[in-house]
Amino acid sequence: MKIEDLDTPVPVIDRAVAEANLKRMQDYCDAHGLRLRPHIKTHKSIAMAKRQLALGATGITCQKLGEAEVMADAGIEDILISYPLIGPIKARRLAALAGRARMTVAIDSDVALETVAAAAAEAGRGIAVLIEFDSGLGRTGVTSVEAALALAEKAAVTPGVTFAGLMTYPANENTVTFVNVARPAFAAAGLPIPMVSGGGTPAAFHLHELGVIDEVRVGTYIYNDRMMMGAGHARLADCALDILATVISRPTPDRAIIDAGSKSLTSDPAGAGGPGHGLIRAYPDAIVERLTEEHGMVDLSACAKKPEIGERVRIVPNHVCPVVNLHDWVFVVDGDDVEEWPVDARGLTR
Amino acid sequence: MKIEDLDTPVPVIDRAVAEANLKRMQDYCDAHGLRLRPHIKTHKSIAMAKRQLALGATGITCQKLGEAEVMADAGIEDILISYPLIGPIKARRLAALAGRARMTVAIDSDVALETVAAAAAEAGRGIAVLIEFDSGLGRTGVTSVEAALALAEKAAVTPGVTFAGLMTYPANENTVTFVNVARPAFAAAGLPIPMVSGGGTPAAFHLHELGVIDEVRVGTYIYNDRMMMGAGHARLADCALDILATVISRPTPDRAIIDAGSKSLTSDPAGAGGPGHGLIRAYPDAIVERLTEEHGMVDLSACAKKPEIGERVRIVPNHVCPVVNLHDWVFVVDGDDVEEWPVDARGLTR
Incomplete structure (x- = not known):
């Protein structure tokens, strides 16, 4: 298949750019003695996850059980679910997973711990837990060292459960403060912290500077996007996934x-990555100023040259992770050839 | 299956509410002598489209060829694609469709007309066109009566193509002005306007007041959402689709x-429908203030009663159409029973 044969709108991936992004992150982690556990929520692809493992990743990160099930079914054996699982339905699914992969689960409450314990009991297999703490995002995670220690102590005495360390997102200066208070407190309680897992592509290449991170969880780095450009992590040349679209009017x-509208590009903003709903590579002065579901309205007033009806354009999305999740297939471009790859875990929010 | 058996997050549809919404719109159109051609982009469901036809719809509207292909494969025979199709790949697909369904396509340029003409020639079947004009949205559509007439005249003399009327979105006072200028101009050119198609759920129940609309294209009315509440079209009791979610922390x-985060609810705002990313039915004073991909951050500060970890909540989404497009399945609740229905045309943006 050639790129000219593709109907639009469609996600196209420059394989060489994606591969370079994968290698750069693995090389960075290797150089600084960090373990890399890529987050598959960005690509949701078995083939891409296996490539990350082949390059040296120690395992993968999933956000949802459905993602982990797809990856375990494909033979991936070391999976962190960086997300609290709550309730008996999740426990049953986690138990089934624990029968075929080494599972670690992030928890931030007694209820989340009980879910993991129930799964471990049902599976007859040990499941590791990381205690998630809040480093300032205001999302999940305990908000004090005391709460983290209390939960870790409960985990440590729960049959089938192993306390494996601390986890946060994003890793930042607050992470350092938290870990530096936690280490002596945990040690004094007879519960040394085996490992600290920190995440986030935007500051990934600075994680070694924090001095407290053992494991790096990053997802977006495989493709990058305008947000990552705005965060200073990526250049335009590092963006591997575009939406190929056609000017229709x-x-x-x-x-x-x-x-391409919000059903191809999402409505996510680019943050510091610039105005509008994506960057048109061939028309950098154009602004994708509005989206409806299947239309993108492009302001050409700042453009010297303007596209004709029928012209194809490549658009770097604002936020690549939810964009990938809209599409059942991505088209991987390798020189002149194009291959259709499934987005195996697309839509698996459960 | 019972609702307690469902894992979360998941879209659940109150069948009785959806059915009442469908009937109310059909009754409205019947009472005012308007033809109803529902837009399937909201539900993307063969079963729902067939229900709309059974209630009296004259055909369906699709935005993309992929949607139309799914509906034609299911035996639906009268399809409007309310969207300009551009280029030879689209022409081939349209030709294949024209072999098994009565096709009408909206056009707003010579290139779009040429695509329809190429499809009609390949299929050996006639294809109707509607000339789309811009009623103020600033999206697709010609911007003058002169341009509409010139394109209609070209269409009328193009082999295999039939000029079937005018189309716009949304139908409003500008529509009236445009049509009232167009009618005598088209008549003077010997090309009477057979029909005017107007769209938009927000003002749907006022379309008869415009006096120029023959055909009503509406999609969102089947489920409604916070945007439709904000527009005054729907009450909370008319919202048929919720995201069932669990409090996880x-x-x-x-x-x-x-x-439920942006991969379940999208990042679309509610417009006048209120702040945040959805309305939690049991906690109307809560604000879903931020979403990341799989997390929803809920501000409970205005709530007297607050939910516990593990509690399930139902969330009315801001904009139901892209929400449905995220999910492969919807769960239709009918009394105590729950059925899993496929979102047949999900993700078909091409």
Whole structure:
């Protein structure tokens, strides 16, 4: 298949750029003695996960059980679910997973611990837990060292459960403060912290500077996007996934309509990555100013050259992770050839 | 299956509410002599499309060829694609469709007309076109009566193509102005306008007041959402689709985290429908203030009663159409019973 044969809108991946992104992160982690546990929520692809492992990753990270099930079914054996699992339905699914992969689960409450314990009991297999703490995002995670220690102590005496360390997202200066208070407190309680897992592509190449991180969880780095450009992590040349779209209408001299809307690009903003809903590579002065579900409205007023109806354009998305999750297939471009790859874990939010 | 058996997050549909929404719109159209051509982009479901036809719809509307292919494969015979199709790949697909369904396509340029003409020639079947005009949205559509007439005249003399009327979205006062200028101009050119198609759920129940609309294209009305509440089209009791989610963490007294993020709810805002990323039915004073991909951050500070970890909540989404498009399955609740229905045309943006 050639890129000219693709109908639009469609996600296209530059394989060489993705491969370079994967290698750069693995090399960085190797150089600094960090373990890399890539988050598959970005690519949701068995083939990409296996490539990450082949390059040296110690295992993978999943956000949801459904993602982990797909990866375990494909033979991946070391999986962290960086997300609290709550309740008996999740416990049953986790038990089934524990029968075929080494499972670690992040917890931040007694209820989450009880779910893991129930799964371990049902599986007759040990399951490791990481205590998640909040480093400032205001999302999940305990908010004090005392709460982390209390939960770790409960975990340590729960049959079938192993306390494996601490986890946070993102890893930052607050992480350092928390860990430096936690280490002596945990040691005094007779419960040394085996490992600290920290995440986030935006500051990934600075994680060694924190001095407290053992394991790196990053997802977006495989493809990058405008947000990662805005965060200073990536250059345009490091963005591996574009939406290939077609100009379908030119109603006025300064307006083009493309066939990619929020059902192809999402409504996520780019943060510091720039205005609008994506960067059109060939028309960097154009602004994708509005999206409806299947239309992108492009302001061409700052463009010297303007596209014609029928012209194809490549758009770097604002936030690549939910974009991938919209598409059943991605098209991997390798020189002149194009291969169709499934997004194996697409839509698995449960 | 019972609702307690469902894992979360998951879309659940109250069948009785959806059915009432469908009937109310059909009754409205029947009472005012309007033809109803529902837009399937909201539900993307063969079963729902067939229900709309059984209630009296004259055909269906699709935005993309992929949606139309799924519906034609299911035996639906009268399909409008309300979207310009551009280029030879689209022409081939349209030709294949024209072999098994009565096809109408909206066009707003010579290139779009040429695509339809190429499809009609390949299929050896006639294809109707509607000329799309812009009623103020600033999306696709010609921007003058002169341009509409010129394109209609070209269409009328193009072999295999039939000029079937005018189309716009949304239908509003600008629509009236445009049509009232167009009618005499088209008549003077010997090309009477057979039909005017107007769309949009928000003002749907006022379309008869415009006096120029023959065909109603609406999609969101089947489920409704917070945007439709904000637009005055729907009450909370008319919202048929919720995301069923679980509270997975309560890190602070005023914060709950739910297991539905932007990969379940999208990042679309509610417009006048209210703040945040969805309305939690049991906690109307809670604000879903931020989403990441798989987490929803809920501000409980205004709530007298607050949910516990493990509690399930139902969330009315801001914008139901892209929400449905995230999920492979919806769960239709009918009294105590729950059925799993496929979202047949999910992700078909091409």
